[in-house]
Amino acid sequence: MSESNSVLEGKKLAFVGSGVMAESMISGVLEKKLILPQHIFASHPRTKRAEELQAQLGVCASTSNREAAQAADIVVICVKPQRLRAVFHELAGVVTSSQLVISIVAGANSSSIAQQLRHAAVVRVMPNTPAQIGHGISVWTCTPEVNEEQRVQVRAILSALGKELFFEEEKFVDMATAISGSGPAYVFLVMEALIDAAVHLGFSRQDARELVTETLLGSVLFAQESHRHPAELRNMVTSPAGTSAEALYQLEKGGLRTILSKAVHAAYQKTATLSDIINKG
Ligand SMILES: NC(=O)C1=CN([C@@H]2O[C@H](COP(=O)(O)OP(=O)(O)OC[C@H]3O[C@@H](n4cnc5c(N)ncnc54)[C@H](OP(=O)(O)O)[C@@H]3O)[C@@H](O)[C@H]2O)C=CC1
Numbered sequence: 001m002s003e004s005n006s007v008l009e010g011k012k013l014a015f016v017g018s019g020v021m022a023e024s025m026i027s028g029v030l031e032k033k034l035i036l037p038q039h040i041f042a043s044h045p046r047t048k049r050a051e052e053l054q055a056q057l058g059v060c061a062s063t064s065n066r067e068a069a070q071a072a073d074i075v076v077i078c079v080k081p082q083r084l085r086a087v088f089h090e091l092a093g094v095v096t097s098s099q100l101v102i103s104i105v106a107g108a109n110s111s112s113i114a115q116q117l118r119h120a121a122v123v124r125v126m127p128n129t130p131a132q133i134g135h136g137i138s139v140w141t142c143t144p145e146v147n148e149e150q151r152v153q154v155r156a157i158l159s160a161l162g163k164e165l166f167f168e169e170e171k172f173v174d175m176a177t178a179i180s181g182s183g184p185a186y187v188f189l190v191m192e193a194l195i196d197a198a199v200h201l202g203f204s205r206q207d208a209r210e211l212v213t214e215t216l217l218g219s220v221l222f223a224q225e226s227h228r229h230p231a232e233l234r235n236m237v238t239s240p241a242g243t244s245a246e247a248l249y250q251l252e253k254g255g256l257r258t259i260l261s262k263a264v265h266a267a268y269q270k271t272a273t274l275s276d277i278i279n280k281g
């Protein structure tokens, strides 16, 4: 048994709000064989979804958040921010001091989670959807009451989804929400736009998709493996008086850098709005 397996041996994990992200996390944990399926509890308000999770993943699924939370050592809260207050209401006083609470909810501060759940040991994580294929990145922090053994368990769970980065200061989780949490949405928009542009030129949709996907994948791997600065890699493509220079001129003229910066900032500001909704209703 690997070290990451043994730190979670015999542990039980519950997911409250079993939608897209919860399913990704459950799949990652099962894939890496960190926890047995019968030691994973998932709750969802719709019976059909609970049955689907049970049939597909072999986990114990029910429609009761309380039942799921009470069954586990580690409770992962995966509902949308707008549903969080209702879930706090249900779980306050139910989670005991020996349990660990992990929240992946955007904008939900660990202090407000601790206060509303009346529970001190809280981990706050911002994962992202590439976790579904083990290539996610999760940024996390925790309250001082989370002990070393629990921190090791959190690392093991997050490592099953890809990479993990711990920050002492919570503001980095909100900042990461705007970069890595929402980031896949920006990338997929660029991907979609490039595919449409290729179709506009005359490529079939299938060829356009392959050309764009491989170009994005190859460029990311090249940047990662070469360790060169993106500007240097861009210069390698950009021939004097060539085609790339022409395209880059239009992108700069259209304000690509500014618009990306504004978009990231808007996402970051939204975390504060979500926090207000969670705190004040
Ligand atoms: N999607 C992403 O890329 C990321 C999301 N997050 C965070 O993860 C959380 C979940 O997001 P995501 O998985 O995308 O959302 P989903 O909507 O897919 O999942 C949330 C699930 O909770 C269910 N639900 C609604 N009300 C309750 C309730 N009272 N009790 C229990 N379950 C309930 C929803 O059911 P129904 O559909 O029927 O309403 C839904 O299936 C959010 O807080 C988000 O901020 C964090 C990082 C990345």
Ligand SMILES: O=C(O)[C@@H]1CCC=N1
Pocket: 106, 177, 181, 182
């Ligand atoms: O869009 C959202 O609010 C969530 C949080 C980060 C990614 N998706």
